Structures are given as structure tokens and as C-alpha cells.
Amino acid sequence: MARLTTLPEPMHSHLADLPCPTFDTRPWVTGPPLSRRRVAIISTAGLHRREDRPFEGMTGDYRVIPRTCTAKDLVMTHISTNFDRTGFVQDWNVVFPLDRLHELAAGQTIGSVAQFHYSFMGAADPGAMEQAAGRLAGLLKGDAVDAALLVPV
Amino acid sequence: MGALGHYLEAEGIPTTQISLIREHTETIQPPRALWVPFALGRPLGRPNDPAFQTRVIQAALALLETEKGPVLADFPDEAPDGSEPAEAEMDLPACPVSFARPDGQKTETEQLLEAFRQELADCRSWYDMAAEQRGFSSVAYFTPDASFQVFHDFLLDKPIPLDDNIASTALALRLAAQDLKAAYFESVMVRPDITLPDDTAFNRWFWQKTAAGEVLRAVRDKCRAADDAALKLNGDLLLVPMDQASA
Known part of the structure; x- marks a missing residue:
């Protein structure tokens, strides 16, 4: 499990000592009921289409994953060796729950599934993701997304 | 996040x-x-x-x-059984790497690569079967044979072929290592002689019992000794997990 206090060394110290950004503001955006929301997944698992470029370095860039993507189309090139990948090998939904999202839309729990989803590579410096996040917000608005589900790895 | x-x-x-x-x-x-x-x-x-x-x-x-x-x-609940680490040893066949063979013509690296080649031959049928059953493989860029060639060439000081997507030796080594681990896990998924291991048991087996794990440690050590910064980063952080670094 990922309770920091129970992780063995050296992982415990590595994660405990990671610098985390803090913010002076508390942005808060409301929206319609969940059953009318259009949802996009934003992953930091270093995922991308098989034919896309692998993740490399800490530049904070992202890859685009279309709604029509299936398990066989998606690969993971996150640079870290320190998390479990065997779950993803068995079932992509344990990292990127697009099948679950389609089911929730079919059951009208959510309004719809966004046309495009996105993945960063989470080992990048959060500050390096800030500019990319600004561009990403424009893409999400263009897709009428009013709920972003952020999924770490 | x-x-x-x-x-x-x-x-x-x-x-x-x-x-x-x-x-x-x-x-x-x-x-x-x-x-x-x-x-x-x-x-x-x-x-x-x-x-x-x-x-x-x-x-x-x-x-x-x-x-x-x-x-x-x-979230109120732990994950159901299967996602928590198990302490039991994984009951998988090991492919012991012996440097005591009376073959004076081969270096230790060549003997290690030969053990790796033999281990891959055993793994390959199961890997192919897993891909056939599922209709795809999680391997992204390097098939097991291609991974072997990358590590073989690097350890024997031969150039590694690169392309637009994989434009550096450091990136090729990292992706080949990730793909090799995925291929070994996929091969384990379909074997009839074992229960599917959890991540902890799989990693212990891969890093401590297989020739593949030993080859990756040799690649790690060579990367650490390189002048190239990207290769050094590979050696220090990106090839062997922290909890297996000293095993």
C-alpha cells in the first residue's frame, strides 16, 4: 500500500523528502450536476499511444489519448522504476480507467466522455507542468470538458 | 499531481x-x-x-x-487481495548464472549474455502465447529478442541502432529494460505451473533469480561508469529499482 509511514527504505525517505509546491490561492470552480458533466482523464503515468513518442526527461510535456483508444493501443514509458507496472500489464483500467468512464457515461452517472484525454510523466518538476497545463486547459475547454479526473501512478 | x-x-x-x-x-x-x-x-x-x-x-x-x-x-477500503505485497517467495524456475564453466574463451560478460539468451529462449514461448491470448502485448518498443540485442551490443561496446523516436543510447537502454520486465511478467501470466505473483514477488524473482536481472545490473554498472550524463542518470536511477539496488 502507499501509506508513506509503511513504505520501506529507501522509498520512504525518497518520497518523504520530495519537495512539494505550495500555493497562496485556492482556486475553486463549480459546475453542473455530475450526470451532466463531460469528463476527461488526466494521467501522470507516462502513457501514450503506441506510435507516439516515448517520454524522456523532465520537461513537463504531455501526450494526447483519443476517446477511441483501447488497451492494446496504449503503452507506458514513465521513467521511474519504483512503482508497480504489473497491474497495468494485466488491466489498463487500474491506471487509466477509460473503460470505467465509458460505462459511467452509458449508465448516465456522468454526462459524457471527453473526445481527448491526456497523460503527463509524473516525475517531471511540477513547475515545468504549469505552462503545459495552461495550454491543456484551452484544449479541455474546446472539448467542452467540465470535469477533469486526475489520476497519479 | x-x-x-x-x-x-x-x-x-x-x-x-x-x-x-x-x-x-x-x-x-x-x-x-x-x-x-x-x-x-x-x-x-x-x-x-x-x-x-x-x-x-x-x-x-x-x-x-x-x-x-x-x-x-x-477512500474507506483497502484493495481486495491481490494488490498487497506478499512475503512468500515466488515459486518460479530460476536460471542460475554460473561463471565457473570451464570455457576459458568466454569473458564473464559473454557467459552472462549466453545465460540470458538461454533464459529468453525458455521465456519466449510463454510471452508469445500471452500476446496471442490477449491480442496484444504491453511491450512498447523492444521485443524480447530486440531487448537482448540492445543489451548485448551495449555490454560488448557495439553501437545500438537508433531512430527518430529513440534517438539516444540511454533512452534505448531504459525502454528496452522496461519492455524486458513487461515481457517476463507477460510470460509468467500464462504459465500453468505457477499462481500469478504479486508485484513484490515478481520483482524479487526478476531481480534476484534471473539472468535478465543480472544483465540489467551489469548494464547499470556500465552506465554509471560512462561519461555521458544521460547514461549516468540511467545507471544511478532509471534501470534498477531502489529496493533492488543493493541486492
Whole structure:
């Protein structure tokens, strides 16, 4: 499990000592009921289409994953060796729950599934993701997304 | 992850997120977060358990309807059996690497590569069968044979072929290592003589019992000794997990 206090060394110290950004503001955006929301997944698992470029370095860039993507189309090139990948090998939904999202839309729990989803590579410096996040917000608005589900790895 | 939630919300996009490290989320304070007590790498809890995954995703999405924040909620349940580390040794055949063979013509590296080649030959049929059963493989760029060639060439000081997507030796080595581990796990998934291992047992077997693990340690050591900064980073951090670095 990922309770920091129970992780063995050296992982415990590595994660405990990671610098985390803090913010002076508390942005808060409301929206319609969940059953009318259009949802996009934003992953930091270093995922991308098989034919896309692998993740490399800490530049904070992202890859685009279309709604029509299936398990066989998606690969993971996150640079870290320190998390479990065997779950993803068995079932992509344990990292990127697009099948679950389609089911929730079919059951009208959510309004719809966004046309495009996105993945960063989470080992990048959060500050390096800030500019990319600004561009990403424009893409999400263009897709009428009013709920972003952020999924770490 | 929490910073990304902050950035997107500030740009007008409502966000909710899953948190794997509660302490990080407490510091960053993104608008909405659901902490889950699952293994790193398994934010939805358990593979091939759609009902459980749906409960997790619904709990995270429900935070979008809270009235004020930031809000950090806790998912109440551990992942069902299968995602927690097991202490039992994985009962898999090992391919011992012996440097005591009376073959004076081969260096230790050549003997290690030969053991690796033999181990891959045993693994290959199961890997192919897994891919056939599932209709795909999680291997991204390097088949087992291609991974072998990358490590063989690097350890024997031969150039590694590169292309537009994989434009450096360091990147080729890292991706080949990731693909090799995925291929070994896929081969284990379909073997009739074992129960599918959890991540802890698989890693212990891969890094401590296989020739592949030993080859990757040799590649790690050679990367550490290189002048190239990207190769050094590979050697220091990106080839062997922290908990296996000294094994």
C-alpha cells in the first residue's frame, strides 16, 4: 500500500523528502450536476499511444489519448522504476480507467466522455507542468470538458 | 499531481483527483482529492476488478459536487487481495548464472549474455502465447529478442541502432529494460505451473533469480561508469529499482 509511514527504505525517505509546491490561492470552480458533466482523464503515468513518442526527461510535456483508444493501443514509458507496472500489464483500467468512464457515461452517472484525454510523466518538476497545463486547459475547454479526473501512478 | 489540479482549476477547469501519497496532497492542497490506500502504480486498486474500480472512480467524481474546498477525502477500503505485497517467495524456475564453466574463451560478460539468451529462449514461448491470448502485448518498443540485442551490443561496446523516436543510447537502454520486465511478467501470466505473483514477488524473482536481472545490473554498472550524463542518470536511477539496488 502507499501509506508513506509503511513504505520501506529507501522509498520512504525518497518520497518523504520530495519537495512539494505550495500555493497562496485556492482556486475553486463549480459546475453542473455530475450526470451532466463531460469528463476527461488526466494521467501522470507516462502513457501514450503506441506510435507516439516515448517520454524522456523532465520537461513537463504531455501526450494526447483519443476517446477511441483501447488497451492494446496504449503503452507506458514513465521513467521511474519504483512503482508497480504489473497491474497495468494485466488491466489498463487500474491506471487509466477509460473503460470505467465509458460505462459511467452509458449508465448516465456522468454526462459524457471527453473526445481527448491526456497523460503527463509524473516525475517531471511540477513547475515545468504549469505552462503545459495552461495550454491543456484551452484544449479541455474546446472539448467542452467540465470535469477533469486526475489520476497519479 | 496535486499541482496540476491547482493549475487547471486556476484556468477554469473543475478538477478532482486520486491521491496515492496523502502527505503530499496535504501539503499541496489541490481543490479536490480522494486518498486511496493502494500500491504505487495501482491508483484504481486492483486489476480486472471493474466493480471495485468503479467504486473508486465514483468516489473521486463525487467530490465534484462538494460545496467548498479544498477537500481531501479518504477512500474507506483497502484493495481486495491481490494488490498487497506478499512475503512468500515466488515459486518460479530460476536460471542460475554460473561463471565457473570451464570455457576459458568466454569473458564473464559473454557467459552472462549466453545465460540470458538461454533464459529468453525458455521465456519466449510463454510471452508469445500471452500476446496471442490477449491480442496484444504491453511491450512498447523492444521485443524480447530486440531487448537482448540492445543489451548485448551495449555490454560488448557495439553501437545500438537508433531512430527518430529513440534517438539516444540511454533512452534505448531504459525502454528496452522496461519492455524486458513487461515481457517476463507477460510470460509468467500464462504459465500453468505457477499462481500469478504479486508485484513484490515478481520483482524479487526478476531481480534476484534471473539472468535478465543480472544483465540489467551489469548494464547499470556500465552506465554509471560512462561519461555521458544521460547514461549516468540511467545507471544511478532509471534501470534498477531502489529496493533492488543493493541486492
